[in-house]
Amino acid sequence: MTERLMLLDTASLYFRAFFGLPDTIRAPDGTPVNAVRGLLEFIARLVGDYAPTHLVACWDDDWRPQWRVDLIPSYKAHRVVDVVAGGVDVEETPDALVTQIPMIRRVLAELHISVVGAADHEADDVIGSLATQSTIPVDIVTGDRDLFQLVDDASDVRLVYTARGMSKLEVMTEEVIVGKYGVTPRQYADFAVLRGDASDGLPGVAGIGEKTAANLLQEYASLDGIIAAAADVSSTMSSTIRAKIAAAAEYLAVAPQVVEVVQGLDLGQFDAQIRPLSAEARSSFAHLADEWGLGSPATRALRALGNDVPGT
Numbered sequence: 645m646t647e648r649l650m651l652l653d654t655a656s657l658y659f660r661a662f663f664g665l666p667d668t669i670r671a672p673d674g675t676p677v678n679a680v681r682g683l684l685e686f687i688a689r690l691v692g693d694y695a696p697t698h699l700v701a702c703w704d705d706d707w708r709p710q711w712r713v714d715l716i717p718s719y720k721a722h723r724v725v726d727v728v729a730g731g732v733d734v735e736e737t738p739d740a741l742v743t744q745i746p747m748i749r750r751v752l753a754e755l756h757i758s759v760v761g762a763a764d765h766e767a768d769d770v771i772g773s774l775a776t777q778s779t780i781p782v783d784i785v786t787g788d789r790d791l792f793q794l795v796d797d798a799s800d801v802r803l804v805y806t807a808r809g810m811s812k813l814e815v816m817t818e819e820v821i822v823g824k825y826g827v828t829p830r831q832y833a834d835f836a837v838l839r840g841d842a843s844d845g846l847p848g849v850a851g852i853g854e855k856t857a858a859n860l861l862q863e864y865a866s867l868d869g870i871i872a873a874a875a876d877v878s879s880t881m882s883s884t885i886r887a888k889i890a891a892a893a894e895y896l897a898v899a900p901q902v903v904e905v906v907q908g909l910d911l912g913q914f915d916a917q918i919r920p921l922s923a924e925a926r927s928s929f930a931h932l933a934d935e936w937g938l939g940s941p942a943t944r945a946l947r948a949l950g951n952d953v954p955g956t
Contacts, residue, residue, distance in 0.1 A: 650696035651771045653786035658683045667740040671937040676740040681941045688944035698916040702770040705761035706732050715898040718845040754929040758914045772905035795829040826858035834867035837899040849892040920950045
């Protein structure tokens with residue numbers, strides 16, 4: 645079997661699972677388990693369809709790193725419900741999901757799926773580092789468009805895009821991204837800086853949307869090229885666009901550092917290879933699945949990860 649690494653944007657998936665399934669799905673003791681069951685279903689589907697040999701659940705050790713906030717204070721500010729001085733701010737998350745996050749960590753541990761995070765960094769940065777440092781082909785699973793910047797046909801790094809739902813997964817390659825947005829993956833971070841992203845609190849350049857951002861990058865190749873053209877009175881750039889770029893100079897000086905995914909993290913050694921569980925580990929997981937009422941999604945995840953499951 646050809647080796648392939650699958651990187652899960654774990655929070656993206658468990659949020660999707662939580663909001664996609666009713667929180668009336670509960671364990672025998674009444675604890676909501678819709679996100680846990682949904683994530684297991686996703687893992688079963690993804691591993692079954694894309695056949696990775698290695699799997700990592702990438703984790704947000706810090707969903708809103710201070711160094712990004714220092715550059716752009718509005719970064720994800722609308723999602724903060726409690727500021728923690730010197731620590732990780734508390735993100736707006738439904739109570740019924742908060743309860744399930746430790747359960748998700750436990751289930752991943754029971755299945756021997758490596759969970760990898762990094763202090764002061766988001767899961768995006770973990771994904772970026774693992775993807776670019778990998779010696780085998782990579783599939784990134786996420787609903788976050790910012791990670792399009794990592795797609796690289798030459799290195800066989802693809803992105804399985806979940807934003808339209810698990811029944812309409814899209815495999816994003818360089819050709820697909822160019823066809824949809826008019827920019828290459830290498831231009832995507834600059835594209836995101838220009839158009840902004842309200843969901844992340846990034847204002848973008850006022851008056852420049854996706855179409856204009858793409859046209860500018862097609863003509864000037866990069867954000868640096870656009871800024872240089874705006875400062876050059878002899879360039880072909882219109883006076884209107886020139887003024888918009890000039891007005892956003894302060895934002896444009898810092899935004900690329902916020903939007904660009906970190907790729908150089910040293911994440912240490914861990915075993916990401918998918919292997920069948922030992923009889924003892926299968927028994928432990930089965931007991932947990934029964935205790936928490938995880939039902940058929942647990943069985944399907946076990947089977948997808950190469951385990952013989954009695955009665956299936």
